[in-house]
Amino acid sequence: MIDTPVRRGLWRYWLPSSATPDAAVLLSSRGVRAFADGFVSVLLPVYLLGLGFDGLQIGAVATATLIGSAALTLLVGFIAHRFRARPLLASAALLMAATGAGFTVVHGFWPLLVVAFVGTLNPSSGDVSVFLPLEQSVLSRTVSAKERTALFARYSVVGSLVAALGALCAGIPELIASRGLVPFSQALQGMFVLYGALGLLALVLYRRLSPSLEEEHQARAPLRESRRIVYTLAALFALDSLGAGFVVQSLVALWLLERFGLSAATAGAIFFWTGVMSAGSYLVAVPLARRIGLVNTMVFTHLPSNVLLLLTPLMPNLPLAILLLLGRSALSQMDVPTRNSYVMAVVPRAERPAAASVTAVPRSLAQAAPPLLSGYLLGLSTFGWPLVIAGALKGTYDLLLLGLFAKVRPPEETD
Numbered sequence: 340m341i342d343t344p345v346r347r348g349l350w351r352y353w354l355p356s357s358a359t360p361d362a363a364v365l366l367s368s369r370g371v372r373a374f375a376d377g378f379v380s381v382l383l384p385v386y387l388l389g390l391g392f393d394g395l396q397i398g399a400v401a402t403a404t405l406i407g408s409a410a411l412t413l414l415v416g417f418i419a420h421r422f423r424a425r426p427l428l429a430s431a432a433l434l435m436a437a438t439g440a441g442f443t444v445v446h447g448f449w450p451l452l453v454v455a456f457v458g459t460l461n462p463s464s465g466d467v468s469v470f471l472p473l474e475q476s477v478l479s480r481t482v483s484a485k486e487r488t489a490l491f492a493r494y495s496v497v498g499s500l501v502a503a504l505g506a507l508c509a510g511i512p513e514l515i516a517s518r519g520l521v522p523f524s525q526a527l528q529g530m531f532v533l534y535g536a537l538g539l540l541a542l543v544l545y546r547r548l549s550p551s552l553e554e555e556h557q558a559r560a561p562l563r564e565s566r567r568i569v570y571t572l573a574a575l576f577a578l579d580s581l582g583a584g585f586v587v588q589s590l591v592a593l594w595l596l597e598r599f600g601l602s603a604a605t606a607g608a609i610f611f612w613t614g615v616m617s618a619g620s621y622l623v624a625v626p627l628a629r630r631i632g633l634v635n636t637m638v639f640t641h642l643p644s645n646v647l648l649l650l651t652p653l654m655p656n657l658p659l660a661i662l663l664l665l666g667r668s669a670l671s672q673m674d675v676p677t678r679n680s681y682v683m684a685v686v687p688r689a690e691r692p693a694a695a696s697v698t699a700v701p702r703s704l705a706q707a708a709p710p711l712l713s714g715y716l717l718g719l720s721t722f723g724w725p726l727v728i729a730g731a732l733k734g735t736y737d738l739l740l741l742g743l744f745a746k747v748r749p750p751e752e753t754d
């Protein structure tokens with residue numbers, strides 16, 4: 340049952356009317372993590388290049404982060420119905436802090452690969468970590484069904500805008516080094532220290548969540564009634580993420596660095612604006628979904644964005660490539676709040692943590708292998724073949740989703 344809404348701080352101007360104070364806590368923690376992901380996803384290839392890693396090794400590190408996240412997310416998803424959500428979120432925040440410390444002190448390829456596998460580092464601009472299913476299942480309990488999509492949209496907006504700000508801050512190490520304060524390599528290490536500190540800040544926020552969010556422990560299997568629809572959605576989301584794995588932000592940054600000779604600061608500025616465009620699209624998704632439905636919103640915005648992605652490597656100069664990347668960002672993320680809301684809507688309440696995990700894990704696994712291949716392809720050619728492959732795979736996902744789920748509507752669309 341949703342608690343009586345109480346507004347706190349500045350969030351009262353942003354939360355839906357039925358949202359509880361816990362929604363503000365979760366949006367705050369999402370912002371903290373997004374800021375860290377924003378600058379780390381841009382600086383990761385720069386940092387690894389400075390350690391002497393080649394494109395294939397950078398892709399391997401990105402792959403290790405995604406495989407490790409997928410394994411941990413699957414484990415948490417299937418045990419979440421037996422444990423309280425708050426301790427699980429707190430444990431994930433501690434792991435984030437440890438990850439930042441690990442990348443600060445470890446410099447060898449194989450040790451870093453291990454840290455990447457067991458940690459929470461995110462090479463993508465989106466959220467593919469263990470936090471995702473935990474926060475989503477809890478977030479859905481803090482608002483009414485009618486306003487669930489609106490809250491998920493605001494959750495995504497916060498993540499996108501703050502991640503964009505984090506990407507913009509990727510230029511801080513260059514700024515510090517240019518003023519002779521510390522060497523560039525030490526400034527880079529300092530950003531990973533900051534990543535760990537933000538993990539501790541997330542821990543403080545999670546401790547503020549109210550006990551009323553905890554579900555009663557379930558004795559039955561985590562998935563029963565919704566198993567078929569969840570597994571089908573998981574397979575489709577995996578296809579989408581297979582394509583997304585070719586264009587995780589760290590590797591798009593690497594492509595821009597090698598194709599156009601950009602600095603980390605310039606690449607960060609580009610990703611700042613793509614993040615701003617994505618944030619705006621989340622808000623547009625809410626009224627659009629009310630008008631044409633969740634599935635139609637997912638498909639009819641996502642498909643054109645993938646066409647733009649496929650065409651980006653064909654652009655003869657940087658301004659045109661940036662224009663297509665911005666256009667793609669304005670459309671590509673409308674499916675995020677609608678997809679998350681859709682999964683929560685079509686499964687029973689008690690099965691939501693497992694459903695969020697089962698749909699997230701194949702996405703992480705499918706997204707894990709492509710960065711390795713993407714790094715290899717970028718080592719062979721600066722054309723941008725990973726972007727072409729990604730556009731084709733993600734476009735196929737859009738068509739399959741429309742064909743299989745156009746008539747499977749959530750309860751609020753049939754009222």
